[in-house]
Amino acid sequence: MPEDIQKQSILDKEVFPTGLRSMEIREFWSDELKEKALFSARTTSKAYLDRVKEVLADYQTTLGETSAGEPMTQGLQRTRMLMLEKLDELGLVERDENGDVIQGKMTNLGSSMRLNLVIKTNTELANSMRMKMVAQDPLQKILNPYFELVRNETRKNPRNWWDRWLTCAEAVGWKGVVKGTTRMIARCDSPIWSELGHRFDDCIGTDMPPFSFGSGMGWETVSAAEVKDMGLEVGE
């Protein structure tokens, strides 16, 4: 299997230990740094982040073969386990008096919630980065010049993205935003994407999905023909 862009985009990242909280990262780091760095809030161990980079690069790729001779994919569970083992080796897991990992606490690097968040956020950002790169192809600019904000994963208590969409569309004067539809579609280069990733308190501070931690949101491409067929107007 040739090298995948998504995997490569994780391998190309620079490990960047930091003691900053997510809000501070959003405020003080440039978007460029956030895109290039592999980091996690309040994670100062380079050894751990090196391991995170290694296992994330293998996430959702083929590890080997099953006994039935079919390719085996590294899933979320194994990725999380490998990260926890590294944290344990470095003594960075918070455990209670029984030795159990303290769960439900985001500041505990070893809690399943935190590990899932690190894996999902980095993978989704890499996925969006890949889509952004593909969208820059000259033919793609003609065929699929739009992105649609879509829900990739269900949530028990989803945030109201439609409200956010309208707020951000107003803020950027509807520039590149498709009007007259309840679908959240805009040109790939519309400023609305950056607005969605910076405007709200829970934002990551990037111009691509998932925009906010644990949002479950992603992009899908929309063709020029589809927007034309729907007879929709695009903000200038």
Next chain:
Amino acid sequence: MGLNLQVSLPASLKGEGKLGKIESRKESILLAGGQALQKLLRNWMRELNSSRSKHGSNHFTPSGIHDPVIDGNNVSVGIFIPGINRALHDVIIRPVEANALAIPMHADAYGTSPREYNNNHPKGSPDALFRPKGKDYLAKNDNGSLVVMYLLRKSVTQRQDRTLLPPAEEMSETALKAMHGAVEAILST
């Protein structure tokens, strides 16, 4: 497990046909077909994610659909989602590294292997796993009551589930339509 879906350049576009005039853009045309197939699959996985999960914690996520890869007159899209091969046939799972497969039987065990569970609840913890002598399960002690956490099995058969992928005709039609669309776009520029 992973799966590779492949689409070929349609005969109508090969050789002396339209493609002859725009041979240098063959890769772009194939890429358009691969991307359309990728989009169809991503949307399919989103639908599976919303219909099969209460908490969005299942494996069916669009990020498991990889980029199209071009090889000669073919383009393929890789799907790296655990269990996707069940779309094509029954799957018999046997342990690769361990002696047995561990089937989660309790909400706390779901989505977690015994190895990960043991990391979270090491020996000495009241919630630590143990295997009662002669039994084929792993359990924990809950105030004197035994709670079965995992069943241990030598193999498990998962039945084919064709609904994990869109119909084959829909996949090939989507890719072909996109390739024709790309040709038209190239010819019109």
